[in-house]
Amino acid sequence: MIPSAFTYERVHTVDEALASLAANPEAKLIAGGHSLLPLMKMRLAAPAALVDIQAIRNLHGVREVDGQVVIGALTTHAEISAHPVVRSLLPALAEAAAQIGDLQVRNRGTIGGNLAHADPSSDLPAVALAYNATLRGLSPAGEFALPADGFFLGPLTTAMPEGAVLTEIAFDVPPAGTQSVYQKVPHPASGYAVVGVAAVIGTDENGCFNYVRIGVTGAGDVAYRAVAAEAALMGQPPTDEAIQAAAGHAAEDGVMGEDLYASADYRAHLVQVHTARAIRRALP
Amino acid sequence: MSATVFGSQVKRREDPRFITGRGRYTDDVQLPGMLYAAILRSPHAHARIASIDTSKAAQLPGVVRVYTGADLQDRMGTIPTAWLPPESDIKTVAHPALAVDTVRYVGDGVAMVVATDRYTARDALDQIHVRYEVLQAVAEQELAMAPGAPQLHADAPNNIAFHWKVGNATDEVFAQAEVVVRHRIRQQRLVPNPMEPRASAAQYDPSTGELTVWVTSQNPHIHRFILSGVLGVPEHKLRVVATDVGGGFGAKIAVYPDEALVGFAARDLGRPVKWTEDRREHFLATTHGRDQVEDIELAGTRDGTLTAIRVKALANMGAYLSTAAPGVPTILFGLIVPGPYQIPYAGADVYGVFTNTTPTDAYRGAGRPEATYLLERMVDLFAREIGMDPVEVRRKNLIPKDAFPYHNAMGLEYDSGDYHRALNRALEMAGYADFRARQQQLRAAGRYVGVGCTTYVEICGLGPSQVAGAVGFQGGLWESSTVRVHPSGKVTVFTGASPHGQGEETTFAQIVASKLHIPVEDIEVIHGDTARIAMGWGTYGSRTTPVGGSALAVATDRVIEKAKKIAAHMLEVSEADVEFVDGSFQAKGAPQRRASFQDVTLQAYLAWNLPAGVEPGLEASAFYDPANFTYSFGTHLCMVEVDAETGDVTIDRYIAVDDCGRVINPMIAEGQVHGGIVQGIGQALYEGAVYDDQAQLLTGTWMDYAMPKARFFPNFETAFTETPSPHNPLGVKGIGETGTIAATPTVVNAVLDALAPFGVREIPMPLTPQRVWQAIQNGREAE
Incomplete structure (x- = not known):
């Protein structure tokens, strides 16, 4: 559990980080380190250089801007799950952040590191998809802003440009009256999501669904939006049958993965069951 | 004796140093001029070593020496086995501390680097170039015994390490039985995972010729005895220290190649040397537990009387025979198969089998959990077969208190017991009758709750030395x-x-x-x-x-x-x-x-x-020297609810009534029961080492191997009955393993009871949600 040798540099601004990455193509950014370091200790990753961005002050914190909640990339899971703005406006994010790893991980791990690392079993991608998040940052070519939908390309792979620094994540505050939840099946060993479902649900004056966004993580190589289930639910009355029927489509937009713990069939089943449970839990 | 001290909840005096970081563990040993060892382990389950090139590693700054098996084979002895069950035709194959020409499991030691710091030692491992000729490997005992299977040791044909039999249960007994229930059970392999990994440090004093070895050991004198032979250091010049050891669960009984290597290097180099395994190494190179395939027959009458039980077990020994390993699936397993019941006929027929896997050895309970699991599962299947409440079957067959000392069918003399008292106490605590009534109502509402019961007896207080000798343990007890x-x-x-x-x-x-x-x-x-x-x-x-x-x-x-x-x-x-x-x-x-x-x-x-x-x-x-073993016993009950939609199992209540004779410290005894229960449920629901068909360990980290966590469990409800042992001066029995022995079948029985409406008879352990869900699906399809 001893990593290969690497150099370490602490930077204090995003520009310094960009310069370090440009100077050393072998370098990796490190924030909380709770995704990268375990890989390094197993020697599954062996970056020659680590650029530590934790000291960049303006990447911390939560603020409300024009119908969005903008969270600095270095904000920790513990800060997010306890933050009153997140808890009131993005409750599914608070719920998900509170279930990541253990206390130590939540105190060190950051939202930006988590999303940029793009572990397919990570909790936050489901939430980012459900809240229509935008991931912003700087690359050698300038600023970028990428929607969560399309950001996650595969295991540990994102649409971020090479040599870039993720700086903040902007979440759309869902329309008033909507409810949002995060429903998770944790792996009993790793604590990662075997399946995680984030659902943002709104209903009209007749109780019929008029706002539905569902993000699914853990089920396969990459988190996805359950578009077919969303479409099936829109306009429906909040009956058990309608929810069940819509949730039956929740695995269609993803490619189910398989491991020792859960087969693809079982995962698909869990996605459907927990999508239905998430929707029911989100009903007023 | 003063009633106030004996039997009172004195707080554990050792804990302040443990919980404030002041323990003195092996890895805390820090000596001037200390060197650090790292061991290169085979990535292949079975391969011939064509060549090893250590030259690049040896040249790395800070590397003091690199050893290979060839360097050591004439300079130190092989690692012995210390339990040789009699009349078992046991093959004590050679186990070199570092493989000489063949590696036999992933994790088998190939070379050791000694360097000035542990980082250099680790880096140097990557600079050793080994050319392997990969051979066919086999991980499962049944496959290893089959014709054409890869052969691990020339002197162990068909990979059979030993064949041991005991008992009086004949074919005739079963042929004449009114009811016979047959079943196959797999006891999956477990990885012990004490909190402290294994470690060893050694220092040689050339002026006195004394070698001191610090090692994570449950038995430092056995370590001294064996290491003395392996290293050729006389016992009076060899000191073994194991002051604070952070859990063992059986995995720190064995004398491993690693501490022998550290002792060798310290003497050879004239400088202190330390080695500490990392968790990945622990998964590969520390002995595993359980791993048996069992075919069982239980006979009885329609009125619920048990008459005979026998088991044919295939025990996976791994690639070599670890120190105490052969005694685990034989003596510690076979002799207790009839358990706490008056069963006149019993038998065990056990093959120990070599495979290309990490050697197995004792793991908390060591043989007795395996025996208890199969018996308690069989009793439930029997009860279902004859349509009787499983608790009533137990009550009917438990040895009555006036039958002690009781001789079981294998010849063991159970010293004392009041099994019905513990059973009644547990049923009372659980409200068993009420639960059965509520179960019917809940089932009607589509909710699946179940109750599982285990009544057990354990051989503990090992043991009379004469018996130790008679059963092939190469030491006194x-x-x-x-x-x-x-x-x-x-x-x-x-x-x-x-x-x-x-x-x-x-x-x-x-x-x-x-x-x-x-x-x-x-x-x-x-x-x-x-x-x-x-x-x-x-x-x-x-x-x-x-x-x-x-x-x-x-x-x-x-x-x-x-x-x-x-x-x-x-x-x-x-x-x-x-x-x-x-x-x-x-x-x-x-x-x-x-x-x-x-x-x-x-x-x-x-x-x-x-x-x-x-x-x-x-x-x-x-x-x-005790006159006899002593026999703890008790009843555990568990209530679960199964989410039929997902297969998730929730443990609602867990009740343990144990009798370990006189209790010296109820708080410590209860703590032992708690830890034991958690480990037992670990086997039932979460843990399991999995090898692929190339004998690569797929569950080699805590990311894939599920250790039980505190949050998985409800509060345990525990109680003790006290039936003193008649033959020792304190009237005490053992309590360290009872929880592990009882909890596994208790929980599995509870889950299967919950799923009875689906006709589910068996789910292989661990009962993961997917397996439970699959069993429900299969049951629904069969309807």
Whole structure:
């Protein structure tokens, strides 16, 4: 559990980080380190250089801007799950952040590191998809802003440009009256999501669904939006049958993965069951 | 004895140092000039070593030496096996500390680097180039015995390590039986995972020729005995220290290649050397537990009487025979197969099989959980077959309390018991009858709750040395103790047992305090150092208190006996007229004539005026060999709810009633039960080592191998009944393994009870949600 040798540099601004990455193509950014370091200790990753961005002050914190909640990339899971703005406006994010790893991980791990690392079993991608998040940052070519939908390309792979620094994540505050939840099946060993479902649900004056966004993580190589289930639910009355029927489509937009713990069939089943449970839990 | 100390909840005296980071573990040993070892382990399960090139590694700055198997084969002995079951045709194959020409499991040692720091040592491993010729590998015992299977050892045809049989259950008995239930059970392989990984440090003093080895051991004297032979260092020049050991669960009984290598290198290089495994290495190179495939037959009558049980078991031994390994699936398993029931006929037929996997050995319970699991599962299947409540089947067949001492079908003599009392107590705590009624209502509402029951008996207090010899254990199983009273009346106690988390620094002090009527604080318990304790056999097999504690009781009585002589002389009365009351020696009938314990101890050392023939000093030793094993027992009950939609199992209640004879410290006993239950449920629901068909371990980290976590469990409801052991001076039995033994079948029985409406008879362990869900699906399809 001893990593290969690497150099370490602490930077204090995003520009310094960009310069370090440009100077050393072998370098990796490190924030909380709770995704990268375990890989390094197993020697599954062996970056020659680590650029530590934790000291960049303006990447911390939560603020409300024009119908969005903008969270600095270095904000920790513990800060997010306890933050009153997140808890009131993005409750599914608070719920998900509170279930990541253990206390130590939540105190060190950051939202930006988590999303940029793009572990397919990570909790936050489901939430980012459900809240229509935008991931912003700087690359050698300038600023970028990428929607969560399309950001996650595969295991540990994102649409971020090479040599870039993720700086903040902007979440759309869902329309008033909507409810949002995060429903998770944790792996009993790793604590990662075997399946995680984030659902943002709104209903009209007749109780019929008029706002539905569902993000699914853990089920396969990459988190996805359950578009077919969303479409099936829109306009429906909040009956058990309608929810069940819509949730039956929740695995269609993803490619189910398989491991020792859960087969693809079982995962698909869990996605459907927990999508239905998430929707029911989100009903007023 | 003073009722206030013996039997009271004295807080664990060892915990302040453990929980404030002041423990003295092996990895804490830090010596001037220390070097650090790292071991290169085979990435292949089975391969011939064509060549090893260590030249690049040797040139790395900071690397002091690189050893290979070829370097060492003529310079140190091989790693022996120390349990040879009789009449089993056992093949004690050679186990070199580093593989010489063939590697036989992923993790087998290939080379060792010794360097000035552990980072360099680790980096150097990547610079060793080994050319392997990969051979076919086999991970499963059934496949390993099949014709055409890869052969691990030339001297073990068909990979059969041993074949051992016991019992009186004949074909005829089963042919004539009214009801026979047959079933196959797989006891999956488990990885012990104590919190402290294995480690070893060694220092050689060339001026005296003394080698000191610090090692994570449950039995430092066994380590000294075996390492002496492997390293060729005479026992009086070899000191083994295992002061604080952070859990073992059986995995620290074995003498491993690693500590032999560290000892060798320290002497060879003339500098201290330390090695500490990392968790990944632990998964690969520390012994695993369980791993049996069992075919079982249970016979009985329609009215619920059990008449015979027999099992054919294939035990996966891994690539080599670890120190105690052959005794686990034989003696510790086969002899207890009939369990707590009056079953006149029983049999066990066991094959030990070599495979290309990490060697197996004792793991908490060691053989007894396997026996209990199969029996308790079979009793439930039998109950279902004849349409009787499983608790009633148990009640009907439990050995009645007036039948003790009871001889089971294998010849074991159960010392004492009141099995029905424990059963009744557990049923009462659980509200069993009410639960059954509620279960019917909930089922009607589509909710699946179940209750599981285990009644068990355990062989513990290992054990009479004569029996140890007769069953092939290459050692004695008595225990030693020395009680040294200092002039001021303070006491140092030395024990040959080697507690590593079980709390005997507290309970042993309670034993002495209750006899001498002195405060627990006045007593220091010393263990785990061969330089301070003459001899001992260590801590395993729930033996520490029944055997080590009894040795201590005997030695303490000897101290009192001598002190009485001195007191009589001081009080000018005859020895027969002195009694020891509440910490004072007093003349019978004239209690005003008295001498305190401290007065007497002081006089013992001043020796100005001792009675004729009495030597100065106050110290006594005892080498206590128990007359019998001792048999703890109890009843565990568990209530679960299964989410039929997902297969998730929730444990609603867990009730444990255990009887370990007289309880010295209820809090510590309860703690042992809690930990045991958690480990037992770990096997039932979460844990399982999985190899692929190339014998690569797929569950090699805590990311894939699920250890039980506190949040998985409800509060446990525990209670004790006390049926003293009649043959040891304290009336005690063992408690360290009961939870693990009972919990696994209890929980599995509960889940299968919950799923009875689906006709589910078996789910392989661990009962993961997917497996439970699949079983429900299959059951629904069958309907």
